[in-house]
Amino acid sequence: AQTVTQSQPEMSVQEAETVTLSCTYDTSESDYYLFWYKQPPSRQMILVIRQEAYKQQNATENRFSVNFQKAAKSFSLKISDSQLGDAAMYFCAYQVNTNAGKSTFGDGTTLTVKP
Amino acid sequence: DAGITQSPRYKITETGRQVTLMCHQTWSHSYMFWYRQDLGHGLRLIYYSAAADITDKGEVPDGYVVSRSKTENFPLTLESATRSQTSVYFCASSAWNQPQHFGDGTRLSIL
Numbered sequence: 001a002q003t004v005t006q007s008q009p010e011m012s013v014q015e016a017e018t019v020t021l022s023c024t025y026d027t028s029e030s031d032y033y034l035f036w037y038k039q040p041p042s043r044q045m046i047l048v049i050r051q052e053a054y055k056q057q058n059a060t061e062n063r064f065s066v067n068f069q070k071a072a073k074s075f076s077l078k079i080s081d082s083q084l085g086d087a088a089m090y091f092c093a094y095q096v097n098t099n100a101g102k103s104t105f106g107d108g109t110t111l112t113v114k115p
Numbered sequence: 116d117a118g119i120t121q122s123p124r125y126k127i128t129e130t131g132r133q134v135t136l137m138c139h140q141t142w143s144h145s146y147m148f149w150y151r152q153d154l155g156h157g158l159r160l161i162y163y164s165a166a167a168d169i170t171d172k173g174e175v176p177d178g179y180v181v182s183r184s185k186t187e188n189f190p191l192t193l194e195s196a197t198r199s200q201t202s203v204y205f206c207a208s209s210a211w212n213q214p215q216h217f218g219d220g221t222r223l224s225i226l
Contacts, residue, residue: 004157035214045158045205045217091157101146101165101209102173105157 002027004094006106013082014114020067021077021109023092031097034068034075039108040088048090051075079111087113118142121206121218128196129226136191136221138206144216146209147189149173149181151202152220158205164189196225 003026013019025034036048051059051068058066063080079086092106119140128134140147145166150158160173162181170181178200180192189208193200203222207215 006157009155033212033214043203043220045207045215047214050214095212097212101211101213101215102148102160102163103158103215105150105159107155107157 002029002094002096002104004092004104004106006090006092006109008109009107010110010112012112012114013079015082015084017082018078018080019082019111021079021090021092021111023075023077023106025073025075025092025094025104027073027094027096029096033095033097034066035093035095035103036064036066036075036077037091037093037105038086038088039091040085045091049077082113084113084115087111119206119208119216119218121204121221123221124219125222125224127224127226130196130198132196134193134196134223136193136204136206136223138189138191138218140187140189140206140208140216142208142210142216143186144208144210145186146211146215147183148207148209148215149179149189149191150205150207151175151200152205153202161191161204193223198225201225 034051038046089108093103095103148163149161164170164183206218209215
């Protein structure tokens with residue numbers, strides 16, 4: 001079974017600084033997707049960024065970027081120029097290409113942004 | 116507006132009662148999912164569906180029943196609620212190999 005591990009239950013960052021959230025996963029598959037979701041206090045699950053495993057180039061969405069290391073099975077999220085609105089729980093998720101779209105989620109990292 | 120809607124948003128019930136959580140999506144996505152989120156944990160998959168009339172168990176299916184007679188609806192039923200089923204429940208839908216879109220969740224408390 002696939003597992004997703006987020007080793008940092010809590011992280012904090014100063015406003016305007018950069019923070020990196022870690023995620024590792026275990027799989028024997030070669031074709032899969034990785035996601036980062038954000039869950040603010042409102043409880044919504046919001047997609048932050050997506051990475052296809054076959055792409056070597058790291059995905060980027062504005063201030064959010066990933067460091068995808070396929071051999072190491074590592075998928076970290078970097079948030080640059082942190083803003084107060086970035087405070088949330090962040091979940092890393094893994095999805096096999098052929099597995100009916102099922103995703104496996106990590107336990108989350110709570111990010112606090114200090115003004 | 117297109118989207119995914121869960122109802123109710125909050126529900127309090129008693130042990131032993133039957134309760135149904137509703138999920139409706141307007142995108143005609145093939146795939147639909149039910150997760151539960153407990154304090155300090157990520158989302159755990161309860162059931163999923165690849166199409167109308169096709170459902171399958173996820174990681175934590177015991178005590179739950181689902182059906183999917185129409186593509187857009189995927190209700191989740193707790194046949195005899197237990198306190199251990201107190202949780203926040205999320206419904207999600209997706210197209211093939213696309214990210215999942217989530218509803219706003221249902222906070223269920225079982226007394």
